[in-house]
Amino acid sequence: MPDHDDRRPRLTPAVADTRRAVRESLAGIDEGSLVLVALSGGPDSLALAAATAFEGPRAGMRVGGVVVDHGLQEGSAEIAETAAEQARGLGLDPVLVRRVTVDGHGGPEAAARQARYAALLKARAEVDAAAVLLGHTLDDQAETVLIGLARGSGPESLWGMHPAIGFLRRPFLSVRRADTKAACGDQGLEPWNDPHNHDDRFLRARIRDRVLPILDQELGGGVVEALTRTADQLREDAEALAHFAQEQIGDLVEHAEGGLSLHAGALAANPPALRQRIIRLAVQSEFHVSLTRQQTLEVSRLVTDWHGQGPIHLPGIRVAREGSLLLLTAA
DSSP states (O other), X not given: OOOOOTTSOOOOHHHHHHHHHHHHHHTTSOTTOEEEEEXXXXXXXXXXXXXXXXXXXXXXXXXXXXXXXXXXXXXXXXXXXXXXXXXXXXXXXXXXXXEOOXXXXXXXXXXXHHHHHHHHHHHHHHHTOSEEEOOOOHHHHHHHHHHHHHHTOOGGGGSOOOSEETTEEOGGGGSOHHHHHHHHHHTTOOOOOOGGGGOTTSHHHHIIIIIHHHHHHHHTSOHHHHHHHHHHHHHHHHHHHHHHHHHHHHHHEEEETTEEEEEHHHHXXXXXXXXXXXXXXXXXXXXXXXXXXXXXXXXXXXHHSOSSOOOEEETTEEEEEETTEEEEEEO
């Protein structure tokens, strides 16, 4: 009979799925590179750390970890150190622990997220890592889409999270949360369960525990997958629009004193979605201002419904129609 090591965890479907997702996400990163796993000690990030510890060396990469202590809960320092010890136990090296201050600007969830990402990117730079891997799952993606829909923040908010943007990668956007929990159990890992994940003071927790289960029950299941498919399709369409808008900017825009001008006739010939994206892109590039949908539509009316009306004033920008040109200048 072949030798069998009873200590070796069996390759269950959940473990196989997490490893496959990481393997696909690491594709394109140079051999010999260091990748960091962002680790909280919860089931998603712990399963990610285990899968990356397995797949990284097989792809010729070094694997480290970074734990961010937000200091928002009693005993957070001990929780962070436990997560760091788990990472070291999986073979991750180096393992960095960073404590951040959450100032509450923009609400507790947004402030914690901003502080966390700033710490992750700073840690990446310190050790010259090629990428930071985040443990967001398919369920997180569905929650993000629903939050964007509830806030009415436009199509961009429905894209969800991008699987790879800059130095950040999210291997588990195709993996269910139930599978990360199962992968931890199958490998004998004991994750920490953050009580904030089920604190109904937070919108995401209410969507996770109340809204999505009701939708799944009433609509016959598959809601999480349907929402994430929608996000993927919207993101693909948006990337195509962004590409076409960028192509046209060079032909439509001329730099003028104190700002820029756009050829109104050529701009009007575009479909509304592309026209509005060109306007937003031009303003963002020149004035570093992000226009809301309402502001973009006001500018667009000077192109498509101009009958001699005067200029409009937006934050830091004056927009006026002069003949065939739309003039945008710093206010």
